[in-house]
Amino acid sequence: MNLADRLHAAAHRLGGRAVLTLDEAELTYGALEELSARLAGLLRCRGIGPGDRVAIMLPNVPEFGVVYYGVLRTGAVVVPLDPLLKRREIAAYLGDCGARLLIAWHAFAETAEAGSAGTKADCFFVVPGEFRRLLRRVAAEPAIAPAAPDDTAVIHYTSGTTGRPKGIELTHGNLGGNAATVARMHALGVDDVVLGALPLYHTFGQTCSLNATVHAGARLTLLNRxxxxxxxxxxxxxxxxxxxxxxxxxxxxxxxxxxxxxxxxxxxxxxxxxxxxxxxxxxxxxxxxxxxxxxxxxxxxxxxxxxxxxxxxxxxxxxxxxxxxxxxxxxxxxxxxxxxxxxxxxxxxxxxxxxxxxxxxxxxxxxxxxxxxxxxxxxxxxxxxxxxxxxRRDVIIRGGYTVYPREIEEVLYEHPAVRQAAVVGVPHPELGEEIAAVVALRTPVDGDELRDFVRERVAAYKYPRRLTFVDELPMSPTGKILKRALTP
Missing domain, CATH: 3.40.50.12780 (ANL, N-terminal domain)
Structure with a gap:
């Protein structure tokens, strides 16, 4: 089953109920189905068909759902990209997957155009209001392209910054099955309202928020950031x-x-x-x-x-x-x-x-x-x-002893003054690696006090000899602490 069939089935049952909201903006199941069918019609006019890759670079807005299900409806493959990517990153991803089209939010038009230059991808920009007016002039694509369970639905790119980018091929069976499992485990139903705080371009937000919500007939209320x-x-x-x-x-x-x-x-x-x-x-x-x-x-x-x-x-x-x-x-x-x-x-x-x-x-x-x-x-x-x-790559070997950073981070979080903590290994001429902690505080604390707090709770070789205090730890768009960006 094509993932877009889930939306079609939900719209048949719940046409007038809200599915995507962002403050005052609202899309009902019926409207999302119609607009995505019109977007599919627009893509067909542009020659987009089964197997073609279409990159989408949109924030958490209702239009994300329109584009996502519209692309899938044609049998094409969605390539979700972080809207905050820079020109060279966009170019690398578009070039790697051979995208035919990049659909981007209007606020990122300049970067999107620069990134797509020199690739096979044309650009199409989503402007609120204008986007819906455009789609209303396009005939809806009535049919949903059939999809086998092992047909690729989405290519997600890994977040690594070195080497050739790796695109993760997820199928209609992968994503549809996982969304259905999440909906069942959380007992999602038509009366549930899900907070759309996770980025929809990421697998977590896409499966557990968007697709699970649609599968269950619930409502997703979005946060831009x-x-x-x-x-x-x-x-x-x-x-x-x-x-x-x-x-x-x-x-x-x-x-x-x-x-x-x-x-x-x-x-x-x-x-x-x-x-x-x-x-x-x-x-x-x-x-x-x-x-x-x-x-x-x-x-x-x-x-x-x-x-x-x-x-x-x-x-x-x-x-x-x-x-x-x-x-x-x-x-x-x-x-x-x-x-x-x-x-x-x-x-x-x-x-x-x-x-x-x-x-x-x-x-x-x-x-x-x-x-x-x-x-x-x-x-x-x-x-x-x-x-x-x-x-595995974060494990620290200090003087022949194995240290798991998460264990030390858990101890740091036990201190009432600690708001964020990350533990990493830094080169040491004799020990190979030394243990360093980078910490953001909620209340002031002396470095020696915090170091002693940890030392009292772990083996002598495990406590951080180096402590660095910062206002905020660097984060990925999905909320993970970026250890590679730390300077302990």
């Missing part, structure tokens, strides 16, 4: 029941002076990075709501495992695999390790990507015997709960 005060305002104004976010969002809300009781939130789900246990506990004690932590990567569409609510939740863990998905912990030779031992997390199931676009060598390296090798280190307890330990 995440701001804790604005998020609180929208949660209360629109009666949000489901909040999916990354740890930095939950931390920012925790620190906001206007935050109070949030027990109206039926589901709070965290992913994208490890959630500090101290934050999870604070939400329960201060706000009266439970955060469910999950795990996944863009290559797994993205959800691979998650906690379940109530007594099925194990704080600090990423839960257990979702339906039809398998996970295990393996050593460097691919052999499964005993319970409690640390190894690499590998995933197998219908959520695993088709492969990396035009990169069979990278695909063969990542997917072996059907198992996707995540590069993440974890362990599993005797009850089958998985725990994320760290990224």
């Amino acid at each position: 995440f701001d804790p005060g604005r998020a609180l305002e929208v949660i209360r104004r629109d009666g949000v029941t489901v909040f999916q976010g990354v740890p930095t969002m939950f931390i920012a809300l925790l620190d906001h002076p206007g935050a109070s009781d949030m027990s109206m939130l039926r589901v709070c789900a965290s992913g994208g990075a490890a959630l500090p246990l101290d934050v999870l506990r604070a939400y329960e004690t201060r706000f009266g709501c439970e955060i469910i932590e999950g795990y996944g990567l863009s290559e797994t569409s993205p959800v691979a495992a998650t906690n379940r609510g109530g007594h099925h939740r194990r704080p600090g863990s990423i839960g257990w695999p979702i339906r039809d998905v398998e996970m295990k912990i393996v050593d460097e030779d691919g052999r499964e390790v005993p319970s409690g031992e640390i190894g690499e997390i590998v995933v197998r199931g219908p959520n695993v990507m088709k492969g990396y676009w035009n990169d069979p060598a990278a695909t063969a390296e990542a997917v072996r015997d059907g198992w996707f090798h995540t590069g993440d280190l974890g362990r599993v307890d005797p009850d089958g709960y998985f725990f994320l330990v760290d990224r």
Whole structure:
């Protein structure tokens, strides 16, 4: 089934109900279906058909849904791009996937045009108001292109900044199945309002917010960009029941002076990075709501495992695999390790990507015997709960001892003065690597005091010898701390 069929089915049932809102702007299911069909008609007139790549560079606006489902409706492939990309990044992605068209938000027109120059992609700009007037002059494309489960629907590019960009091919089966699973696990229904704080160009926001909302017939209320005060305002104004976010969002809300009781939130789900246990506990004690932590990567569409609510939740863990998905912990030779031992997390199931676009060598390296090798280190307890330990590339070897940065970060977050923390290894002439911490504070604290706080709680070789205080840690657009951008 084409992902656009999900919208078509929902529009048939719920035509007059709102599906995408942004403050006063609103799209009903019926309007989203009609406008996406007209966008498909426009694309057909431009010669876009099955298998063609169409890049979209749009922020969190209702028009994103129109373009996304309109492209899929033609059988073409969506290539979502961060609207804040620079010219050379845009050129690299467009050139790599051979995009025929770039549909961009009007505010980024200059950069989009510069990035597309010299590629095969034409540019089309979305201007509010004018966009709808244009589409109303175009005949709707009545048919939805048929799609097999293994037909590529979306190519997501990895966030790495070095080497050749890798495009993750996700199929209609990958994305549709994952969205349906999320909707089922969260018991999403027509009365739910989902906070659209996650970027829609990213897999997390696309699957868990947009596609899961449409699958369930719920409503997605959008934020152009995440701001804790604005998020609180929208949660209360629109009666949000489901909040999916990354740890930095939950931390920012925790620190906001206007935050109070949030027990109206039926589901709070965290992913994208490890959630500090101290934050999870604070939400329960201060706000009266439970955060469910999950795990996944863009290559797994993205959800691979998650906690379940109530007594099925194990704080600090990423839960257990979702339906039809398998996970295990393996050593460097691919052999499964005993319970409690640390190894690499590998995933197998219908959520695993088709492969990396035009990169069979990278695909063969990542997917072996059907198992996707995540590069993440974890362990599993005797009850089958998985725990994320760290990224393999982030592990620090200090004087022959292995140090997992996440363990030290968890301790730093326990200190009431710490708002954000990242631990990295820095070169050392004798030890190989030394442990350094970069910290943003909510209240002043002396460096020696913070260092002693950690030293009292971990082995002597683990505490950070170097401490750097900053106002804010560098973040990716999806809310992950960019360790490669730190200068400890």
